[in-house]
Amino acid sequence: MEGSIVNIAERKKDWQFDNGLSLTYRHYPQYPIASVSINVLDAGSYQEETFQQNHLIEHLVYMAMKPHFANEPDVYMSAQTNLESAQYTCRLPAAKIINFLNHFEFAVNDPDTFKDEIIEREKQAIKNELNKPGNACNDLLPLLGWAQGVKEDWNAFDSLSSQGLKEVCTSSYISHKLHLEIAGNLSAEQLDNLISACFQLEKRLAGKKTNNVKLKAKQQASRIVISPDKHIVGYFCDLHPENNNAYLTMACAYHLFHASSSLGIYHNLRFDKGFIYNLIRAYHLFNGRSQFALFAQVQPQSSQAVADELKSFFSQSNEQLFEEHLPWAAQKCLSSQMISMETLSEVTKRASQHYVNYQTPLDENAFYQYLQPHNLGAVKADIQSNFFTQELEVISYDRD
Known part of the structure; x- marks a missing residue:
């Protein structure tokens, strides 16, 4: 492509x-x-x-x-x-x-x-x-x-x-x-x-121009959280703010996590361990940076085991996962993001969100070049630096 x-x-x-x-x-x-x-x-x-x-x-x-x-x-x-x-x-x-x-x-x-x-x-x-x-x-x-x-x-x-x-x-x-x-x-x-x-x-609509300084929220540490009822285990990552390709970094990482082998966290939790049905994602651009979350719906007795598996997965460098599955994940992500699969209103919404977050117009050609084969080294570096080799705290909330 x-x-x-x-x-x-x-x-x-x-x-x-x-x-x-x-x-x-x-x-x-x-x-x-x-x-x-x-x-x-x-x-x-x-x-x-x-x-x-x-x-x-x-x-x-x-x-x-x-x-x-x-x-x-x-x-x-x-x-x-x-x-x-x-x-x-x-x-x-x-x-x-x-x-x-x-x-x-x-x-x-x-x-x-x-x-x-x-x-x-x-x-x-x-x-x-x-x-x-x-x-x-x-x-x-x-x-x-x-x-x-x-x-x-x-x-x-x-x-x-x-x-x-x-x-x-x-x-x-x-x-x-x-x-x-x-x-x-x-x-x-x-x-x-x-x-x-x-x-x-x-x-x-000229109004009175102001020069408000936009306060940047402090970057938060990645973490794993178990819900009070033990039915949801969530993973959170606040990506580094200097990554203007963060939307695609998160999208590609999500596909990588779903690699069709035991190297992927979804395959491990769904097929090897039988703990989950699926992984639900959430990510958004905010305050000049990006936030990513994964949710696993589990039985209460499995919540701690799922949290432990997530902690183990994100604490590693996962070199073999990148070597075997990153080209597939990038291609999968690129295919799902193609304009030909979207309504034009989604194009303007995505471009709008990019402008709101980065205060600069979205360059679509550069946007798609990010996931091309010649740039996978940079994609790997972005995913690895944001998601892997992390020291994660597991937080378990009890019911009030």
Whole structure:
């Protein structure tokens, strides 16, 4: 596959406008529809002062935009609040992109977005959204050291007011906090019109530019945690911050752990020992670095044995595992990450997350070159330095 990667954007262009708004356009002529992601940096659950405040603002802005596209069957909108950003994504014809941007700007500035009755309705919607059945793996994440939003406080959430929310939105949804990821098959005229629209958007949302220093969270030690009920054993790794290829490092490592021999931890736990059914993964980009977790659902009497196997596996250098299975793991990972297997909206979401984390546009060609055969020495070094030859603490929590 080296040298013949398919479906990479034929060209990528980046713009940085006077008031700080940034735009990346990726030309994908093979897709009949475009994708837009508006990313509001520092507007996620990690930065908010009040529990679910930024999530509520995201709901309000989204709900103000949604009616304008309700009767358009070729427009699909979504929005979400991440740890470090709010994101508004839309899959739509290229001719409607500017309309989407205009309605975003109008929603941010429109006082009707923050009507009391709408706020109360969306507060209830968020409570319903978060009132999901418990997930044992998610419940273990805080114990592992996974980055979380601010502490739960529903009384503070209920006290959020129209004026306060409007002020936070006005100070947060401003040009130098906005990064747009747009992908599709825009004509030259459509691209020129998009640039003109972005000039207008960044002027209307200029706001007051701040130079906040982003505090880097302290890197945490890797660990293994046994849940209070002994049904989940989790492994956590906080990757070294200097690795800009961390997403693929984690993805490739996950495949390597699943090597089809006793050298792989999954094969060992599933087939050799019979302790588990599968290994569940979780990883994300956060605060300029990356976090990785594995979960094994086990019977309580096996929890300590599984923890011991994980500790043994990650404490070794595993040279034979790399020698026999790294080329396969890299190829498996590369195949699963190919653009041809993704919707265009996933492309813009992935590129958006890269920008939020590293403050630089994703270079797709470099992204895929990382896993090519000529670079496997670097891939091995990244996986080995982050995951192996570790001194791991096993933490067992008892029920309260």
